Amino acid sequence: MPHTILxxxxxxxPLHLGHYVxxxxxxxxxxxxxxxxxxxxxxxxxxxxxxxxxxxSKNILNVLSDYLAVGIDPxxxxxxxxxxxxxxxxxxxxxxxxxxxxRLERNPTVKAEIASKQFGQSIPAxxxxxxxxxxxxxxxxxxxxxxxxxxxxxxxxxxxxxxRKVNRVAGKDILVECAPRLSNVARLPGADGKSKMxxxxxxxxxxxxxxxxxxATVKMMYTDPTHLRVSDPGKIEGNVVFTYxxxxxxxxxxxxGLKTHYMRGGLGDNKVKSIxxxxxxxxxxxxxxxRSRFLADKAMLIDILxxxxxxxxxxxxxxxxxxxxxxxxxxxx
Amino acid sequence: MPHTILxxxxxxxPLHLGHYVxxxxxxxxxxxxxxxxxxxxxxxxxxxxxxxxxxxSKNILNVLSDYLAVGIDPxxxxxxxxxxxxxxxxxxxxxxxxxxxxRLERNPTVKAEIASKQFGQSIPAxxxxxxxxxxxxxxxxxxxxxxxxxxxxxxxxxxxxxxRKVNRVAGKDILVECAPRLSNVARLPGADGKSKMxxxxxxxxxxxxxxxxxxATVKMMYTDPTHLRVSDPGKIEGNVVFTYxxxxxxxxxxxxGLKTHYMRGGLGDNKVKSIxxxxxxxxxxxxxxxRSRFLADKAMLIDILxxxxxxxxxxxxxxxxxxxxxxxxxxxx
Numbered sequence: 001m002p003h004t005i006l007x008x009x010x011x012x013x014p015l016h017l018g019h020y021v022x023x024x025x026x027x028x029x030x031x032x033x034x035x036x037x038x039x040x041x042x043x044x045x046x047x048x049x050x051x052x053x054x055x056x057s058k059n060i061l062n063v064l065s066d067y068l069a070v071g072i073d074p075x076x077x078x079x080x081x082x083x084x085x086x087x088x089x090x091x092x093x094x095x096x097x098x099x100x101x102x103r104l105e106r107n108p109t110v111k112a113e114i115a116s117k118q119f120g121q122s123i124p125a126x127x128x129x130x131x132x133x134x135x136x137x138x139x140x141x142x143x144x145x146x147x148x149x150x151x152x153x154x155x156x157x158x159x160x161x162x163x164r165k166v167n168r169v170a171g172k173d174i175l176v177e178c179a180p181r182l183s184n185v186a187r188l189p190g191a192d193g194k195s196k197m198x199x200x201x202x203x204x205x206x207x208x209x210x211x212x213x214x215x216a217t218v219k220m221m222y223t224d225p226t227h228l229r230v231s232d233p234g235k236i237e238g239n240v241v242f243t244y245x246x247x248x249x250x251x252x253x254x255x256x257g258l259k260t261h262y263m264r265g266g267l268g269d270n271k272v273k274s275i276x277x278x279x280x281x282x283x284x285x286x287x288x289x290x291r292s293r294f295l296a297d298k299a300m301l302i303d304i305l306x307x308x309x310x311x312x313x314x315x316x317x318x319x320x321x322x323x324x325x326x327x328x329x330x331x332x333x
Numbered sequence: 334m335p336h337t338i339l340x341x342x343x344x345x346x347p348l349h350l351g352h353y354v355x356x357x358x359x360x361x362x363x364x365x366x367x368x369x370x371x372x373x374x375x376x377x378x379x380x381x382x383x384x385x386x387x388x389x390s391k392n393i394l395n396v397l398s399d400y401l402a403v404g405i406d407p408x409x410x411x412x413x414x415x416x417x418x419x420x421x422x423x424x425x426x427x428x429x430x431x432x433x434x435x436r437l438e439r440n441p442t443v444k445a446e447i448a449s450k451q452f453g454q455s456i457p458a459x460x461x462x463x464x465x466x467x468x469x470x471x472x473x474x475x476x477x478x479x480x481x482x483x484x485x486x487x488x489x490x491x492x493x494x495x496x497r498k499v500n501r502v503a504g505k506d507i508l509v510e511c512a513p514r515l516s517n518v519a520r521l522p523g524a525d526g527k528s529k530m531x532x533x534x535x536x537x538x539x540x541x542x543x544x545x546x547x548x549a550t551v552k553m554m555y556t557d558p559t560h561l562r563v564s565d566p567g568k569i570e571g572n573v574v575f576t577y578x579x580x581x582x583x584x585x586x587x588x589x590g591l592k593t594h595y596m597r598g599g600l601g602d603n604k605v606k607s608i609x610x611x612x613x614x615x616x617x618x619x620x621x622x623x624r625s626r627f628l629a630d631k632a633m634l635i636d637i638l639x640x641x642x643x644x645x646x647x648x649x650x651x652x653x654x655x656x657x658x659x660x661x662x663x664x665x666x
Contacts, residue, residue: 056662096458328390329416
């Protein structure tokens with residue numbers, strides 16, 4: 001049965017291979033048989049960039065180009081700009097009265113993010129409350145299915161708590177509960193193997209990476225530090241080059257052969273890296289080219305985003321109308 | 334020099350004599366020589382009524398009728414419905430990223446209100462963050478003058494902090510700092526003399542109070558508990574009947590004479606109360622009558638509120654435009 005799906009990305013940087021493996025590829029598949037909305041989340045990007053909004057604004061069209069370059073089709077997927085949907089802010093205001101501060105402070109995802117961002121005593125109010133804003137996003141599109149990593153499950157829970165409260169106040173089900181759509185894809189590690197791929201950690205390959213960047217990144221990629229001579233047996237586990245081969249190389253039998261050889265000894269890192277590099281160069285070349293063609297046509301990008309957003313305005317305003325109706329606040333037309 | 338003034342009331346109940354003395358009377362004077370905006374604050378009313386929105390929605394037209402009944406003139410004062418101005422919610426979202434959680438928790442006004450409302454561990458997020466929403470209200474109208482009691486000064490301070498941060502990000506002064514307009518009128522005590530007049534404390538005389546309600550309220554009004562016999566000398570200080578005579582009786586010489594007599598002894602509470610009752614009956618009769626005439630014409634009320642709100646939409650959208658422009662977020666038109 002087709003679902004209404006909401007996904008999106010904070011517009012704080014161009015997207016990278018981690019996004020590609022973790023979500024973009026799935027969206028390209030999902031768009032054929034579902035009603036899919038994708039939100040370029042500039043408002044959410046601002047929650048930890050309040051004093052530096054240009055970091056967000058300058059990345060909006062980058063993210064859109066990334067979407068189009070990997071095959072998200074604006075005729076199948078509705079792509080919206082979050083800040084251009086006033087209903088999201090309005091719903092956030094209403095929902096904020098239904099969630100306690102201590103509930104927000106207990107949210108495991110937010111707690112972990114606050115710790116990792118080292119806000120110290122300076123947590124922006126908008127950051128603490130962003131699960132409320134996410135609930136507004138999800139419910140405003142009547143999404144019943146939300147692709148998430150398992151670290152995002154508390155967000156779904158928070159959303160459904162709000163849905164139930166609003167429906168209780170309304171005396172009927174005006175909002176839709178959502179279910180997480182958990183990916184079975186493991187999170188792609190960064191090139192350094194230390195943590196997930198992340199632009200701010202400098203271990204990422206963006207979708208617009210140049211040939212040289214791809215070459216340099218593969219060259220410095222983390223392998224097996226105990227694999228000193230070609231003849232030594234090597235380890236696959238934690239070896240980023242093999243993780244990437246698994247994730248991206250189309251010939252799984254070839255990859256299996258390489259693994260066996262590597263573990264046995266006699267296969268050098270340089271050889272494996274050159275196979276990975278060739279595969280990444282081939283995969284990223286058309287994406288990079290499409291991406292730069294899109295970026296060169298700003299008017300077309302704006303047009304695509306305007307059309308998707310206009311559709312989103314209608315959709316989200318109708319949910320806002322229902323919530324205001326339930327609250328008795330549609331006094332003026 | 335004329336100012337741009339923003340005031341308003343939470344739409345959580347009909348207005349009472351405390352509002353009349355503390356703010357409504359001044360608004361009637363201010364509207365002649367200033368650009369005055371008055372906000373019926375339904376969104377703010379919801380911050381501690383999230384699960385009971387009808388308490389707010391059913392009072393919107395009550396408050397509007399109160400305004401009109403006391404002489405706030407929609408041709409001079411722009412009366413807007415807060416929830417019908419989407420720019421306020423949007424600005425709140427942007428400002429929330431510029432204010433820390435600990436800054437909100439330190440706000441003395443919010444701290445005092447949280448204590449008095451006995452939320453315990455269940456402080457709604459929207460309540461903690463309402464100073465941000467107030468800053469959105471004030472700045473969205475470019476108000477440079479905000480009538481407040483001295484307990485509300487921290488709100489003005491919070492607003493101006495946000496103004497300075499936004500202007501710093503913008504690199505120019507797109508928002509206007511505001512100054513408090515402190516009233517020199519003492520807060521009107523409730524009929525029980527225990528605390529300020531408040532509908533929820535049951536010690537209030539609403540502007541629509543019936544003759545019987547006025548009579549009953551004056552009858553139970555707190556005087557001087559040591560003034561047992563008419564011949565005893567009585568105290569004026571803390572004697573609510575005299576406080577009200579000071580506030581409402583047009584003949585100050587008469588009131589001064591009553592005070593002297595009362596302190597000397599020989600003037601009974603009943604006599605003083607009957608003078609106060611007559612004065613209140615006379616003052617409230619025309620207000621009550623106008624109020625009920627307005628309430629009977631709902632279409633006219635809606636029309637007045639729609640016109641004021643439409644003007645408010647234009648005004649607040651223009652400020653939102655400037656803020657989004659400064660943040661680089663006016664990509665789509």
